[in-house]
Amino acid sequence: MADLEAALSVALQGAKGPGALVPVLQRLQGELGYLPGPALEEVARRLGIPPARVFGVATFYSQFSLKPKGKHLVRVCLGTACHVRGAPQILAELSRQLEVGEDGLSRDGLVSLEEVRCLGACALGPVVVVDGEYWGRMTPAKVTQLVRALRERGKGEA
Amino acid sequence: MERLVKLRIDGQEVEVPEGTTVLEAAEAAGIEIPHLCHHPELSPVALCRLCLVEVDGRLLTSCNTPVRAGMEVRTATERVKRLRRLVLELILSDHPLDCLTCERNGSCELQRYAYEFGIEENRFVGPDHARRELPPREDNPFIRYEPGKCILCARCIRVCDEVQDRHVLDFAFRGFSTQVVTFLERPLTETDCELCGQCVAVCPTGALTEKERRFKGREWELERVETVCPFCGCGCRITLHLKGGRIVKVSGGYRGFRLCVKGRFGLTFVHREDRLKVPLIREGDGFREASWDEALGYVAERLLEIKEKYGPDAIAGLASAKCTNEENYLFQKLIRAAIGTNNVDHCARLCHAPTVAGLVAAFGSGAMTNSIDEILDADCILVTGSNTTEAHPIVAQEIRRAVRRGGTLIVVDPRRIELAELAHFHLRQRPGTDVAWINGFCHLILEEGLWDEEFVRERCENFEEFARAVERYTPEYVEEITGIPAALLREAARAFGRAQRGMIFYSMGLTQHTSGTDNVLAIANLALLTGNVGRRSTGVNPLRGQNNVQGACDLAALPNVLPGYQKLSDREVRGKFEAAWGVKLPEKPGLTVVEMFQAALAGEVRGMLIMGENPMVSDPDISHVAEALEKLEFLAVIDIFPNETTRFADVILPAASFAEKDGTFTSTERRVQRLRRALDPPGEARPDWEILCELSTRLGYPMSYRHPGEIMDEIASLTPIYGGISYRRLEGEGLQWPCPSPDHPGTPFLHKDRFPRGKGRFHAVEFREPAELPDAEYPLILTTGRVLWHFHSRTMTGRVEGLHELVPEAYVEINPADAGGLGIRDGERVRVSSRRGSIELVAKVTERVPQGTVFIPFHFGDQAANVLTNPALDPVSKIPEYKACAVRVEPIER
């Protein structure tokens, strides 16, 4: 990855020692959009910090992401209330329609799909949150609607 | 002198050294403070907060608060008790109450406190049980991690950082998902992890456990037996935990919890189905089962026949560095007294004979001079020809710790071994040129006036001759011979010369050469010159490979000495043994290992008795060994498994393993330790000492002992260095020889006020080229060695599945530059040939080896490196040159 080398040199510029870790990761994520494993390994090596430590820090702060992120974030609640009202089927349907892979990313890179625990909106269950916007009482039909809306937005931006 | 500080704890006056923590001070005063994250061998982190106390009215965590003079500490006020209870409840709120099926039920520290605090039900239940639902991780052969049971105390992380120096673990994720993971959650086997299991040993709960023990027994059902690890010379004291005749878990080790992967996870080999269980007698191409009576009778009959026909010297015996002291003593007694020859030797010939020859000449005694627990205080450590991390893991841990404390590390090794990564100086010599660089060190130390004049004057002799000899070895001349840059040599020599406490470690990389004895003499010169002998944290420390190679030497499984290195040639010594044993002893020194096989080929040796050795993997130039064994009229082998050597036997006698007998082993630091019987031998197998007694009796020389303890008493009565040793005194830590009398405490370091030979003797030694140099036909130098995961010829470790999987087959390491030139890619199969034979294996292209040198681990019988090695011998000690021979590497035609 040629980009990786470039991003690393930007991120590591002037950085020394363990204290520099968080700012380095911030810059690196700024460059790459997320923190790929090989990049973390290099950061560890060049700062002289054990890789496990770097991984620990990268997973501790919510600002960091180790996976590439889609343009939109879709979170499906799997809390108890939503669960009993069919959240797992909603999740399955979303994954199917968006073609979400192991990494939680839709095949077109447009959407990141995440599971969350209770969002405090149990009465509306099953709940899906799209970039902060709540969609309540979800059904498979509404999933089709949602996916269509996301794709429209994607086009609009492109 | 450390300053003492006075304080009061719960009204009691306590005085402790400055720097002690409140928790330690309380413990010293017999006051217990509950704690979970604290561990006496690890730095404090104050994570669990259970150890709260009141200091002058303020609440503090006692595990990381240093004592101050006049401090008033209260450990059990109502406030403290209430808060501790709260802390514990919070920890438990997040903990699955799975105690019923937990492996640590009964030894879990969290469970113990919950019980002591009487916590029955939980007021807090986590809003979400994410932690309990996290799946266990067990994607490695030995260790299981259950995040749900993890209390985030960081003991595992710290032990891996501070003791093992691997830095494999850390906390990751946050909130309820926080857990201990590796980089990117990789399996341990894909990290720097050595699978030592130290993390498992210190975990206070059931979060980290041994995979092997799952559902095999709960703590209180396990029987415990204290014994000694059977693998390497570090001699870790271990506790076997057993249930229903099976080893369920292993604990103990150096400082009570430190072991390596072999000792902790590699002992299940004793339960393997393919153990030898009944005596076998050759019949045609195969073997048939026989009774002990028949088998022993037959062995005796055949040996006596050979003795009758060709004389006692036509018989030879190989004793074993894996068997106990008592067994080696009986073995050589049998060969000497019952057969009447000195043809007895064992594999030490193949590793440390030059050490014995060289150090006896220089000091008067051939063992490691100092002890493992002195390493930490050395300020300069020189390691050469020892891949310590893989061959002597505990010694390596201590070296790493000493370096982290500020000690200087010099590694002289052609390969970039693990310790080299840590070293301040790494000198990569051309294999076989050790005398040159060591003389170079001495030259520089003299030139710069860094030698210990007083020590040399008072305690040494023959200095002038030595000083003249090293005059030629200028850094430039040494560079020419060894390839070590002159400037680097100069700096490293300076560092060693300046050290207050310089400790030298070496192993087979130094001894397995035709110049082996000279190498050792040169090292001894260096130690004498710098006054690094006879004090704590100094010395010349040959690391002995096998668990009991030291003991086998001590008890004279050697052709030229009697027990305790007493001279065979000394009439008075012989007289003493003759009186005790009631026979006339042969005077003529016997044959060494390699000479035995040569004599067998020549038809001079006709019968052999081999106990627990596998010369078909471990000896040089194996094709010749095979021919020699083939040619013998009679071969009897005593062993625990069938192996490459038993194939040639006429009779195979099944022996008990280390776990199935009593006895003693002597570790590399001369520590005699007690081995205890924990299991019954499988089938009809019997301890070697019993077999030897029966056999000797049938040979017409009756031996009878009720217990190995009686054999030790006999040893003590005849062997001054073991004179004060008896089983009664060996409970606990064991004793380090010399221990001449029953009230002698043992000797942690040798040569304090005088050398056994009087003065320390310098020797003038000159560099000689190895016997075989690379040429056009065989352009590369082959060197051989060990890997961490295996032991010796793998008779044991090859039978532990987890260990076998880690490194299932041999490989050859080759430098990218050499590989490129030959068109060899990483992972490809290649043929390696020498003048003596050729083998096929996988190439590992790596910078670990320098250009011009290749490396093959010697453990593997079917791709034995020793097909290639050169049996050329060191003229003094008769060790073969394993560490340098010329080879050719070529890709296998596709």
Ligand code: SF4
């Ligand atoms: S097994 Fe040893 S090296 Fe591996 S993680 Fe545990 S402590 Fe560290």
Ligand code: SF4
């Ligand atoms: S695994 Fe054990 S030692 Fe490690 S943090 Fe968890 S409880 Fe502590």
Ligand code: SF4
């Ligand atoms: S093999 Fe050596 S270091 Fe490992 S546990 Fe056994 S004696 Fe200790």
Ligand code: FES
């Ligand atoms: S369970 Fe889904 S919002 Fe509460």
Ligand code: FES
């Ligand atoms: S033992 Fe002191 S905070 Fe854990």
